[in-house]
Amino acid sequence: CVGCHQLGQESTRTIPAQLGHFESGADAWMRRVQSGQWGNAMTNRLAGQLGGVPYKYFGDWTERVAKGELPKNKPPRPLGIERNIVVTAWEWSAPDKYLHDLISSDRRKPTVNAYGPVYGAPEYSTDNMPILDPRTHTVSSFRMPVADPNMPLSLGPGHAGQVKVTAPSPYWGDRAIWDTRANQHNAMLDGKGRVWLAASVRGRPNPAWCKKGSDHPSAKVFPLDLSSRQVAVFDPKTKQYDFVDTCFGTHHPQFGYDADNTLWLSGTGQVAGWVNTKTWDETRDARKAVGWFPFVLDANGNGNLDEFTDAGKPAAAGKDARFNPGSGPYAVMPHPTDGSIWYTSGVFGGRPGFLRFDPRTRLSEFYQVPKEAIGLRGGDIDKNGVLWASGSSGHLISFDRRKCEGPLNGPNATGNHCPEGFAMHRYPGPGFEDYPNGSAEGSYYTWVDHHNTVGLGENVPISTANLQDGFVGYKDGQMILMRVPYPMGFYAKGLDGRIDDPNAGWKGRGLWSASGDRTPWLNEFGKGARPLAVQIQVRPDPLAR
Template sequence: MFDANNSIYFGMNGAVGWIDVDAWDKTHDAEASQGWCPAVLDTNGDGKITQGWTEPDRPIDPAKDHRIDFGCYSVAVNPKDNSLWCSGIGRGQKRLMRLERGTNPPLTCKAEFFEPPPSLPIEAFGSGGVEADHQGVVWQNWRSSGHFSAFDRSKCKTTSDPKSTGQSCPEGWTFYRKNDPTWDGSPFHSNESYLTHMDVHDVLGLGKDAPMYGSNNTDAFEVINPVTKQFVTLRVPYPLGFFPRSANGRIDDPKTGWKGKGLWSSYSTYATWHIEGGKGEGGPGVLPKAVKFQMRPNPLAK
């Protein structure tokens, strides 16, 4: 994930790292071209991060800032303010993390985190991917509970969280959830979303910044129409076994309308021999496949 300054970011447990590509190309100095941020909350409320913060395994001291642990399986750059957002992975993960690098990282890195309100009819848990649109809204898919959420920080009455609860901004959340098949005796879907993606350049024709997630057990992408806020399903009917882990828009010829652009993905399962047509590991029909989605503006469009 790149930002506007040509830095590429990568997540890890408890930190976000980056490489300044321009600095590396200019100097080839590995130390000067990289950086990282921990997650330190401004729990003392002075508007800045001060060294001497308390650690995750220690009680919060109201006179100090506080570092927390977090997962960053997926990282996004918010194009509106260049902030970094992280989503963890795993059944118990609920945190949506926001980071600002400041002027002298890692010492000036400032964090906020938000968790879904506990009052939801069906609990949201088991986060996966994260992406941000050009309005600053951050989208997150929830693997375990089947939700797709939009978090708008501009709606927050406050982001102050002196007790590190993650509940400073319940008004920032909006949740979407399909009426998909569920496990017997459970409210949770039998399919599972993987990562969140954004149609930044409107290659599908649904509108700029259409958010989506890949659905592992239904051979499909689920896209939110930015206008109607309804799901649009992009399914790969054959061969069965489409497992999307990525999505990238490409415009080859903007003069030819829908024909000159498309959304690209791939069959990304580990067990490619389970793709329809496979006859065991290494057999015919089991090679990974690229997939291109194109949408006509109407069924008869040429």
């Protein structure tokens, strides 16, 4: 549940009366999760993948709450730096829409777009991209087009949402409130202030140049037939919106540190995928700018890319081996200095871990998280090349490849060859009684502040604290919780940092994020609540002006 919205606020710890009367809490939950355009997926997850077991426990939980049972742990009051937090929030978009994320600057140079507008990512909810001007406190929007205005909605098979509701919602009835084609999931600014979007520009079937028989260099190695989301670029100065047709799917975009300003994408399935934006600017030809390559382990250990066996096939003497990343790359993390590209991988299926791709050799490496970590989701890389990710066990996971003692390639380098590179750092918050060493926190994403844009210092990893209304930074071995106190129920799926004025002290910098849950109406405001854009700043002391 916490992959899409918070769990535990008043809206979820009680059963809406509009759903009707039920003989048991389990029955109420069985009906509840069928609501809306994501009802089929919630039902498939709980009743199918998990065999119906969660209904019993969710039902027991809400029944105990209804009888007056209280949590066994009381949240601590803010301490130390936590008392210095300043939160500014704006409402934007519409009450029946949601936002996945926002972007405010260029990750590599966070003074880009100083004091400028921030751009929302409405994902499946709408084609209208909200734009907030924080100086004037005004909100506008840009309607994102697609190449074929008659293409099907970006809902249904291959997407994380349906065209029709499964069962009426207690908030919106049987009205389908999501209606997107552009399906803009995430964005990143470049050094010119342009907004590069992971967005659909067409339907799912790929053009011929992506497929088998094409003379495109990438298609010759690994042809691709489908992609549910591609790339678009929006120029705020001219309002021009260009389509960059990729053969691979897209999810999170991040720019590399190379001279070509290569845009690396996640959500690419079985391949590493990129857009050479220098080539794109020069040619406006996606076929020349777009490339991809499968993940291949150096199984023979010679340091070179050789003929490789397909994923799942027996090893063959002298050959390398294609690696199956399961559900594929999720977070994408260009290394700041060595040119490699890292991903969190296997988030939704397959072996969870960190996946490395070297654009120069076209070889990959995979490092599976320890079993006690269970899994991982969003992650980032710091300036030293250390990886950080939100762990399923209620920990911030770190991985330092420099600590690996054994060979990083060869027949035994298949995922479990560097346990010494991992460390786990417990998130704040209560844990489960039978799992006392973990936190119940279900963090969605981790981002590293390279440039002290927030005010906690350089190279500080910051995770979304999705069950604690905000974010948590990890500095000098300590967790620092930064809450959005009002309205209760804030839930983010990502974050960004910007420096508006490096000489203005704490007022000239800050963390930016959006309420990223798919259900804004579950927060304290209830139906009618709109998504939020928030800026978090850190004062030197609680009374600083």
